[in-house]
Amino acid sequence: MQSPKHTLAIARFFRQHKRLPSYREMLTLTGFKSTNAVYRLVGRLVELGFLSKDKNSKFAPGPHLLGVSVLGTVEAGWPSPAEEELVDTLTLDDWLIHNREATFMLKVSGDSMIEAGIRPGDMLLVERGRTPRSGDIIVAEVDKHWTLKYYERHGGRVVLMPANKKYKPILPQEELNIAAVVTAVIRKYHS
Amino acid sequence: MQSPKHTLAIARFFRQHKRLPSYREMLTLTGFKSTNAVYRLVGRLVELGFLSKDKNSKFAPGPHLLGVSVLGTVEAGWPSPAEEELVDTLTLDDWLIHNREATFMLKVSGDSMIEAGIRPGDMLLVERGRTPRSGDIIVAEVDKHWTLKYYERHGGRVVLMPANKKYKPILPQEELNIAAVVTAVIRKYHS
DNA sequence: TTTGACAGTGAACATTCGTTCACATATACT
DNA sequence: AGTATATGTGAACGAATGTTCACTGTCAAA
Numbered sequence: 001m002q003s004p005k006h007t008l009a010i011a012r013f014f015r016q017h018k019r020l021p022s023y024r025e026m027l028t029l030t031g032f033k034s035t036n037a038v039y040r041l042v043g044r045l046v047e048l049g050f051l052s053k054d055k056n057s058k059f060a061p062g063p064h065l066l067g068v069s070v071l072g073t074v075e076a077g078w079p080s081p082a083e084e085e086l087v088d089t090l091t092l093d094d095w096l097i098h099n100r101e102a103t104f105m106l107k108v109s110g111d112s113m114i115e116a117g118i119r120p121g122d123m124l125l126v127e128r129g130r131t132p133r134s135g136d137i138i139v140a141e142v143d144k145h146w147t148l149k150y151y152e153r154h155g156g157r158v159v160l161m162p163a164n165k166k167y168k169p170i171l172p173q174e175e176l177n178i179a180a181v182v183t184a185v186i187r188k189y190h191s
Numbered sequence: 192m193q194s195p196k197h198t199l200a201i202a203r204f205f206r207q208h209k210r211l212p213s214y215r216e217m218l219t220l221t222g223f224k225s226t227n228a229v230y231r232l233v234g235r236l237v238e239l240g241f242l243s244k245d246k247n248s249k250f251a252p253g254p255h256l257l258g259v260s261v262l263g264t265v266e267a268g269w270p271s272p273a274e275e276e277l278v279d280t281l282t283l284d285d286w287l288i289h290n291r292e293a294t295f296m297l298k299v300s301g302d303s304m305i306e307a308g309i310r311p312g313d314m315l316l317v318e319r320g321r322t323p324r325s326g327d328i329i330v331a332e333v334d335k336h337w338t339l340k341y342y343e344r345h346g347g348r349v350v351l352m353p354a355n356k357k358y359k360p361i362l363p364q365e366e367l368n369i370a371a372v373v374t375a376v377i378r379k380y381h382s
Numbered sequence: 383t384t385t386g387a388c389a390g391t392g393a394a395c396a397t398t399c400g401t402t403c404a405c406a407t408a409t410a411c412t
Numbered sequence: 413a414g415t416a417t418a419t420g421t422g423a424a425c426g427a428a429t430g431t432t433c434a435c436t437g438t439c440a441a442a
Contacts, residue, residue, distance in 0.1 A: 037419075070295070213428075
């Protein structure tokens, strides 16, 4: 029997149950009749990077099971199969989220940041409680209205800059309520 | 003892080991001295949605451990604590990736799609093997050069449209090599 | 004070776990 | 042919698993 079919079955189980199957469960997944068969299969998958094992030999998903392969740039084009070995693998969650308890998603409405490449319908990853640095994009409440703006300090003065010529910079007087700092923008196609 | 501290310890273990700790491991994580204490703790966490249990009472991460809370829109502003109950929770990986084996990431270089909100340095999630529909953004090789373009069919004719007035539409003659269809754009701030 | 609910301890249970053994079968190479 | 080498079977091992029980201490309401 070949590995890829079994690998897919295990991956499907992992996606569905959010955990890895035990050897006994892999028996039914793979069609093997002996746990020793899947034991050796797992050994191969560990070497391939699909699975990994802890100290106590409990296993966890490996890089290839969790991550997405990262290629170069668009200009560099599609790598040939030979150099695909060089590609890195990245977990979206670990890459984008640092403080999970303080991270939220919200949808962009309005076009005040369109020149910064943030368009209505985009999804924002924002982090609460972080103190913004000049140049950050923030979600703030100004005059009882919630917007997306660049946060900039000029001297000791805070200026909220839109990225749209239709709107004007805001010099908040007193009631500046910064809710969160934008850490990422995600635009999803194909619904 | 309060739950949140223990919850964080378990969450940290999960982020680090990519799997959930056993009851015995939770003993050292929480400082409890009896597995019964963590057994009842886990019961509470299951009700809260941080953990979940399988049929065989093996447990898996719950929605609150994997996902990110989704709020409304920027205009709607920050929800009051009262209505935070209504928010949904979303897993980035499950949301963005449908066919993991065929999905790759690559970095945008060049400004040919800047008017579509895709800027140099942005990261693309692309899917290989998918047949593009008119209006999709694709990664294609034209004249031995890799670019990002809108894929459009006018009549029976394929046109590759840039989203930048500096560039002209491309009417591929023969050698049109479509590598992948863009399924998402991710821009990360704060490095 | 008495009572009752709650939270933690410590020990025990049957079950399941990962691992390893010896043996059978198949495939490829000389 | 014969002979390695790999692959799957079946049964068994100790160790670790989730769960449960009886008991102790604590804190607040009656």
